[in-house]
Amino acid sequence: QSALTQPPSASGSPGQSVTISCTGTSRDVGFYKYVSWYQQHPGKAPKLMIYEVNKRPSGVPDRFSGSKSGNTASLTVSGLQAEDEAEYYCSSYGGSNNLLFGGGTKLTVL
Amino acid sequence: EVQLVESGGGSVQPGRSLRLSCATAGFTFDDHAMHWVRQAPGKGLEWVSGIDWNSGSIAYAESVKGRFTISRDSAKTSLYLQMNSLRADDTALYYCVKDRGTIAGGGLDVWGQGTTVTVSS
Secondary structure, eight states, X not given: OOSBBOOSEXXXXXXXXXXXXXXXXXXXXXXXXXXXXXXXXXXXXXXXXXXXXXXXXXXXXXXXXXXXXTTEEEEEEOSOOGGGOEEEEEEEEEETTEEEEBOOEEEEEO | OOEEEEEOOEEXXXXXXEEEXXXXXXXXXXXXXXXEEEEOTTOOEEEEEEEXXXXXXXXXXXXXXXXXXXXXXXXXXXXXXXXXXXXXXXXXXXXXXXXXXXXXXXXXXXXXXXXXXXXXX
């Protein structure tokens, strides 16, 4: 069982928006601003998409955005494109140099 | 170009040991925390261990605590993972990962291609 809870799947049509949730506790997601999101295509290494809840690394399209409310963080992908189909993982700092991952959400572009 | 290149994976019997290495280049090694993250076949990501910029803070997942040891060498700009008492459930692709920050939490912005560890009798 993963430390952070994500829905196993999500889907949307091209051009639509989809939001993926990530639920932790008041000791991790709810306490720290250090929530990150990763995209992983099959057979590839994960890629950082969002860090510190809502910041985008250089090169990540602004269609990707992050937010947090209480113990739940969210990743929203707007204007869905075919290449957005991938597995998405959330991560949170858990204190004492520990990191936690969610179980992953498979995003399907219909 | 920032590069992380893992090595040292392989097939071993339960109870044996392996040492993973990660050679880095293209960034100031001493300015960043580093981590090992693994992914079992067909499964999700699992954080294994992290070490801050000066080895002052080290942490492990409960699943490997007492069996694995992370370390870093500033002169060689390399990260290591000593894995002892290996079990079948340690079978995974092991990624070496760079943290954006000097301590954990800043976001894992560079990933190696991984090295495969298979534990089987």
